[in-house]
Amino acid sequence: MLKYLMARNEDIPPGSSAVYWGFSAIVWFVIGTGLGAFNAAKLAFPDFVTGLEFLSFGHMRQVHVMAVIFGWISMAFGMAMMYITPALGNTKLWSEKLGLWNAFLWNVGLSLGLTVLWWGMNSGREYSDFPWFIDLYILCFMCIPLGINVWMTIIHRKTQGIYTTNWFFAAGTFMISIVLIVGNLPEYFHLTGLTEAYLTWWNAHNILGLWITPVAAAIAYYTIPKVTGNPLYSHRIGHLHFWSVVVFYSTPAAHHLMSAPLPEWLKSFASVEGVLILVPAIAFVSNILMTMQGKWNMFVENLEIRFTVTGCLMAIPLNMQGGFQQTRAINWYIHGTGWIVAHAHLALLGFSTFLEVAAVYLGMQTIMKRKLWSLTLGNIHFWFLLIGFTTYWVSMTIAGLIQGAGKIYEVPYIDVVIAEHPYMIARWLGGSLVFTGNCFWLFNMWMTARAGTVIPQGRMPHELAYER
Amino acid sequence: MNFREYKIGSRFFALALGGSMTITLFMPSLDIGSVSATEIAMDKQLWAGHESGFSLEDPLLLGWHKPYKVLLKADPKTGQPMDPTYAYVYEKGTPFPGGILHPDNLGPAAKKLSIDKGHILEANKNAGAVFMVKSEDQKQYYIENATATLGWTPEGVLKTAGDENTQHAAAGKSLFVREGCWWCHTLLPEQTQDWQVFGAPPMLGDFNGESPTAFGSDRKAPDILHVASRNASKEWMMLHFFNPRLVQPHSIMPRFDYLWGPVDASGKKIDFAKWRAEYNEYREGKRITPPEVPMYASNSEIRNLIDFVMNLK
Structure with a gap:
């Protein structure tokens, strides 16, 4: 891929940048989940690798989070945008060269950012932990170029209308840039106190709500109709989903600070808006599941559909939790416990990752014109991810309920730590399973590129039978 | 993009996102911005200093350019014993915290007292300064620049207090x-x-x-x-x-x-x-x-x- 960085735009084969984004995403996924499993081991066995500052939990914890959010998830989004946006506009990507450079700068910037974060250079603000010069880099050299490529491709489309997926891609790339500018104002202009605390969570909430959630859903709006051959069940429900995301998902940031002394009206407002997140959630899930009508056999037979539908199904518990756990009635019990950690993984490792994995599987096969090398490895990947994630989620949810009870009934803290220990081990096992599954995936994708059966011109990957 | 629907759509989008940011950013900023600093906030910002995360003064978070909180039992100028008092020592080149740089941050009453009685605007980063949290009625607190009001120097205060009464809390927060x-x-x-x-x-x-x-x-x-x-x-x-x-x-x-x-x-x-x-x-x-x-x-x-x-x- 790197040889095309200096080539003329016309000389770069279409789809090159998508492949670069895709492989980068998978590698970051392996790194991110590997770090996660390592961190989990430290919580289960505190003397596992000890005495080294750079392998300590406090230094590595957020490297895992940022590697997953900006490495895996966002680069998988980039991959999806590089091939879905032009496909839906019946055109070519506006600039393959910009796409390649963007992926290259993304990898360089993220490696640099994670290195300084690992070193301990951080802002002390959750989800915007990078020091401000890295934040600026992410904005200017990672997010804005991606947005320009997506927007220009949509503007130069050869279709009259714009399909649902592309609304979300266009809005998502725009909104993440706004969020990163506003959310990092405390670092750029040294805002302090509650302003800093609130903007920290405004930023964190909106990275999730205006970038990860809508773009992941947009991918499913492409994958399901494309592979099943069914048209999207309802364009109008798609509208409802889009507009309710913008209105209801951008407003509840304060529900992350329900126990902080923020203005009470703000907390109440955020809490109500937080329940209304169920509107886009129900619109999305029902639209996708209705689109599956008559094609449910593919849920079993086709890997991409299985991943996507599983992700959509996980959106149901995710949003039921998300809508109600932030109300005062429930938040006082589970705030700050492992329940929230489980919920965050349900969002990023359950719902969103499963949709992105499907997009990367589908996109890589389509662009490289190679059938997936091994269905067996694909199945192993699916089940390792699902069982690993479920183990993680169940164990952390239980641990969270224990912590919540300990908090309410004022149990000495150490008794909570003792009670949680088995669940910490289960969490580590689940995380390790996810990591192992991803290693298989990387190998499978590599073999697909090298030795997958060539897909004939005009055929889709799912029209060919699996061979291994 | 010449499509009437998209013009309407983008205007609605601006309205939706702009409205959302008005409610979740602008309106809370009016409330949060009008909050006056308590005694705890003055103490905390004075011992923690300008910034505990990444900053150009302390890029590797090694505790460079951080203030000290000291317990004084004698007047650093005269050497006479006095009631134990906390003072916050900013040596030459140590950046001042938010309340000193932007007194509006303290709230109107504390700002007025800190400027009129506390002389905080006279504090100079290149010379260093010693601060204290003061109150006359034990209700309204303000910051006093002891370098301006009492002539205490950072070096003198550190020497009088001694290492055992000096707390490196700011470096600790980093x-x-x-x-x-x-x-x-x-x-x-x-x-x-x-x-x-x-x-x-x-x-x-x-x-x-x-x-x-x-x-x-x-x-x-x-x-x-x-x-x-x-x-x-x-x-x-x-x-x-x-x-x-x-x-x-x-x-x-x-x-x-x-x-x-x-x-x-x-x-x-x-x-x-x-x-x-x-x-x-x-x-x-x-x-x-x-x-x-x-x-x-x-x-x-x-x-x-x-x-x-x-x-x-």
Whole structure:
């Protein structure tokens, strides 16, 4: 891929940048989940690798989070945008060269950012932990170029209308840039106190709500109709989903600070808006599941559909939790416990990752014109991810309920730590399973590129039978 | 894009996102911006300094250019004994906290007193300054620039107080951020149920000028906003940081023995490998007592961290 960085735009084969984004995403996924499993081991066995500052939990914890959010998830989004946006506009990507450079700068910037974060250079603000010069880099050299490529491709489309997926891609790339500018104002202009605390969570909430959630859903709006051959069940429900995301998902940031002394009206407002997140959630899930009508056999037979539908199904518990756990009635019990950690993984490792994995599987096969090398490895990947994630989620949810009870009934803290220990081990096992599954995936994708059966011109990957 | 629907759509989009940001950013900023700093906020920003996370003055979070909180028992100018008083020492080149740089941050009443009586606008970063938190009626607090009002110099105050009465709490808070203590220990007792165990939740004006607030979100360990009120033993802290399982066998906290640095208080090299080997023997029952934890040097990082923890009252 790197040889095309200096080539003329016309000389770069279409789809090159998508492949670069895709492989980068998978590698970051392996790194991110590997770090996660390592961190989990430290919580289960505190003397596992000890005495080294750079392998300590406090230094590595957020490297895992940022590697997953900006490495895996966002680069998988980039991959999806590089091939879905032009496909839906019946055109070519506006600039393959910009796409390649963007992926290259993304990898360089993220490696640099994670290195300084690992070193301990951080802002002390959750989800915007990078020091401000890295934040600026992410904005200017990672997010804005991606947005320009997506927007220009949509503007130069050869279709009259714009399909649902592309609304979300266009809005998502725009909104993440706004969020990163506003959310990092405390670092750029040294805002302090509650302003800093609130903007920290405004930023964190909106990275999730205006970038990860809508773009992941947009991918499913492409994958399901494309592979099943069914048209999207309802364009109008798609509208409802889009507009309710913008209105209801951008407003509840304060529900992350329900126990902080923020203005009470703000907390109440955020809490109500937080329940209304169920509107886009129900619109999305029902639209996708209705689109599956008559094609449910593919849920079993086709890997991409299985991943996507599983992700959509996980959106149901995710949003039921998300809508109600932030109300005062429930938040006082589970705030700050492992329940929230489980919920965050349900969002990023359950719902969103499963949709992105499907997009990367589908996109890589389509662009490289190679059938997936091994269905067996694909199945192993699916089940390792699902069982690993479920183990993680169940164990952390239980641990969270224990912590919540300990908090309410004022149990000495150490008794909570003792009670949680088995669940910490289960969490580590689940995380390790996810990591192992991803290693298989990387190998499978590599073999697909090298030795997958060539897909004939005009055929889709799912029209060919699996061979291994 | 010449499509009437998209023109309408993009206007609605601007309206929706702009409306959302008006409600969630602009309106709260009016409320939060009008909050006056409490005594706690003045104390906290003065001992923690300008910035505890990444900054150009301290890019690697090593505790460079940080103020000191000292307990004065004698007047640094005259040497006469006086009632024990806390002072915050900003040596030459140490950046001032938010309330000094932007007195609006303190709220109208404290701003007026701090400027008129406290002379905070006369503080000069290139010369350094000594600050105190003052109040005449024990209700309205303000910041006093003792360098301007009393002629105290940073060097003089540090010398009078002596090392044992000097707290490196600001450098310690940088360590709290750098080492990721806040991934497990929150600094935010919850309003609903933490009063009995972790103490009073903070109030509205308790954060003015503090950066970052580092509340933390994932409480894998006790809240420590008031930890020094529960446990004020430096010895316990020292054992606990070196190896938490010395004092709490079930703790899952990492060891922070690497913050001791290479040598102990007497300048002797610390043999970590030997210590761990002996500790393992103790754990296996081959020794009756665990090995001795070395006393930390006064310029070690662990000293800063313990000073920080001791300040969380």
